[in-house]
Amino acid sequence: MAIKTKKLAVMPQNTRIMAVFLGSVGGCLDVFSHMRFGTLIATQTGNILLLIADWGDSLPRTVASILSLIFFTIGFLLAILFKERAKNAYWRTFGVLPLALVTFLYPFFPSQEFIWVPLLAASTGAMMLTFTGTKVQDHAYVIMMTSGNYRKMVTAWFNLLRGKGNHRQTKRRALNYSIVVGSFVAGAVITGILTHLVGDYAIWCVTLVLLAIMVVYTTLIKAYHLEDSNI
Numbered sequence: 001m002a003i004k005t006k007k008l009a010v011m012p013q014n015t016r017i018m019a020v021f022l023g024s025v026g027g028c029l030d031v032f033s034h035m036r037f038g039t040l041i042a043t044q045t046g047n048i049l050l051l052i053a054d055w056g057d058s059l060p061r062t063v064a065s066i067l068s069l070i071f072f073t074i075g076f077l078l079a080i081l082f083k084e085r086a087k088n089a090y091w092r093t094f095g096v097l098p099l100a101l102v103t104f105l106y107p108f109f110p111s112q113e114f115i116w117v118p119l120l121a122a123s124t125g126a127m128m129l130t131f132t133g134t135k136v137q138d139h140a141y142v143i144m145m146t147s148g149n150y151r152k153m154v155t156a157w158f159n160l161l162r163g164k165g166n167h168r169q170t171k172r173r174a175l176n177y178s179i180v181v182g183s184f185v186a187g188a189v190i191t192g193i194l195t196h197l198v199g200d201y202a203i204w205c206v207t208l209v210l211l212a213i214m215v216v217y218t219t220l221i222k223a224y225h226l227e228d229s230n231i
Contacts, residue, residue: 007224008220008224008226010135010137010138011226011230012216012217012220012221012224012226012230013092013131013134013217013230014134014135014136014137014138015136015137015216015220016136016137016176016179017216018134018136018213018216018217019134019136019141019176019179019180019183020179020183021183021209021212021213021216022131022134022143022144022180022183022213023143023144023179023180023181023182023183023184023187024183024184024186024187024190024205024209025042025127025144025187025206025209025210025213026042026043026143026144026145026146026184026187027183027184027185027186027187027188027189027191028187028188028190028191028203028205028206028209029041029042029120029124029144029206030042030043030046030145030188031187031188031189031191031192031195032191032195032202032203032206033068033117033120035192035195036111036113036195036200037061037064037068037113037116037117038050038054038058038060038061038064038065039051039061039064039065039068039117040065040068041068041072041117041120041121041124042124042128042144042145043144043145043147044068044069044072045145045147046145046147047065047068047069048069050065051065051066051069060113063114064113064114064117067114067117067118067121068117068118068120068121069121070118070121071117071118071119071121071122071125072121072122072124072125072128073125074122074125075098075121075122075123075124075125075126075128075129076125076126076128076129077125078122078125078126079095079125079126079127079128079129079130080129082094082095082126083095083129083130086231087231088227088228088231089221089226089227089228089229089230089231090218090221090227091130091231092130092131092217093214093217093218095126095127095129095130095131096127096130096210096213096214097214098122098123098126098127099120099123099124099126099127099206099210100206100207100210100211100214101123102116102119102120102123103120103203103204103206103207103210104204104207106120106200106203107199107200107201107203107204111200124144127144128143128144131143136176136177136179136180137172137176139152139173139176139177141176141177141180144184145184146180146181146184146185149177149180149181149184150177150181152173152177153174153177153178153180153181156170156173156174156177157174157178159174160174187205187209190205191203191205191206
């Protein structure tokens with residue numbers, strides 16, 4: 001008699017808990033990098049705006065923003081090549097590892113922005129590609145930032161209040177995008193407070209969340225035998 005294997009409703013990277021993790025990482029990184037370096041690491045569209053607005057006011061900040069943009073792009077492109085050579089679903093775990101290592105090591109060394117901004121940006125770009133295409137259940141969203149997600153959240157809640165569309169589906173959409181936006185904001189607030197309290201060690205918020213991502217993702221892949229079907 002064949003033994004039936006229980007199936008996961010959504011892929012591990014598309015669960016709500018993963019949306020919480022990915023959203024909070026973006027908030028943590030952007031607040032910490034802005035407070036420490038005057039630039040953004042995760043939200044490169046915002047970084048471009050800051051670069052234009054601050055152009056000529058502060059040379060170090062301008063250089064940091066340019067480095068962030070360049071090395072984020074390099075990390076993203078390298079991750080594309082890594083993904084193309086992936087043999088199983090565990091490639092996403094390895095895609096998270098560089099950022100986890102960089103954020104863990106940061107407090108132990110001098111805060112030289114022209115060294116750490118490229119390292120953080122490149123590893124963040126790699127992670128961004130690693131989870132590109134991720135959904136919160138069946139709703140597509142932009143990971144590690146609020147761009148677009150806030151608009152979708154507001155639209156869903158507005159439609160729900162007006163009774164437009166299927167009530168259950170609209171409510172679920174509104175909740176899912178609220179989870180993404182709320183996680184980003186929570187990560188930003190917590191990291192901002194901790195940066196004032198413990199300084200550079202606040203970046204370990206990112207490290208801890210990344211470790212949680214790796215553990216949860218890897219555990220679900222192994223438990224549901226998704227090694228070859230979730231590449």
